[in-house]
Amino acid sequence: MIVVKFLRLNEWKAKMPTTIKQALKKWEEATQRKAAESKEIKLIGVSPPIEKMEGPFHLLANLEKFSLSTNMISSITNLQSFKNLKVLSLGRNVLKSLQGIEAAADTLEQLWISYNQIDKLKPLRNLLKLKILYMAHNFVREWREFEHMAELPVLEDLVFIGNPLEEEVSPTGKYTDEVVKRLLYLKKLDGFPVIREVEEEETEEVSGTMDLQEIDRMANNADEDDAEEPGKPPDDDDEYDDEETRAPSDTEAD
Structure with a gap:
């Protein structure tokens, strides 16, 4: 009876998500580096997966690039703790909203959020330093969401392929033109240089x-x-x- 209970307890623990605090400890052991002194940390495909963006972020004062892709994160939180964050990778999670990303507006230059479930882009309008946005295979369906990206003065590289809007418009041959006329500063779309016609x-x-x-x-x-x-x-x-x-x-x- 005791053995059965012990096995069930282990099974229960195995199903529990990994916290970022736990993941950071394992990362330090694997890399022989201190998280508090690092500019780049990769917690990719952690098993069991990370579900919440909670942890001792206040200790990561030097962090510039944070990779949390291929987990089970459902919301963006606690970014206000980062003072130097330039690149945030959250691809292949279960994000349905970008709410909370605005907390990194003062420093964020690159946002990687491909393969999520995001359909609204309004929180992006605060990221005035954002240069690169990779958001392939999300759920954006309407051109009006581009109005929020149009307010980003230095956005030059966008990956948008695989969104319902792109899949609907691409067969007409007008997809690139429609994007380019809305994003005036864009230099690269879906991996290809943007060529603008001179009036x-x-x-x-x-x-x-x-x-x-x-x-x-x-x-x-x-x-x-x-x-x-x-x-x-x-x-x-x-x-x-x-x-x-x-x-x-x-x-x-x-």
Whole structure:
């Protein structure tokens, strides 16, 4: 009877989730490093899995990259304890909401949350330093969620493939264009460089500027030639030439 109870107790303990405190202790033993002094910590695929973002985070003052992917975390909490966190990896968990991510807004530059169940992106609008967002295979279905990402001034790399919205729009051939026109600073989408079409008016303006620059260059060359031949007598067309060389400068002044 005692043996049966002991076995059941072990089975019960085995089913209990691992706490982050326990996981950090095992990480220190495996790496022979102190968590409190480390800039990067990986608690990936812990068994039994981590379910809650609770632990002695206040001790991780130096931490810049925290990897918690492939666990069973259901909510984002306690990020206010981190003072230098730049990269947070929470891919392959069971997140349904990004609520709580705003607590890392002062420092977070990269957020990896692919393979979760997230459908709303409003909490992202606070992450003004966010440069990279990997959120493939989530549940985003509406373009209006991009309004929140549009407020991120340095977001340049987005992985969005596998969301219902992407799967719906991609067959039409308009997916990339729709994303790019909403995220004006984006440089990379789903692993590919973003190529933006230059508007016709902008092209004409650039061409006009180049023409003025060319005229200036020619005028400067003419002035240098005159300087090399100080005794050259004036030609009949000198007055007209002077007006031509002065025109670009007057235009630019305006």
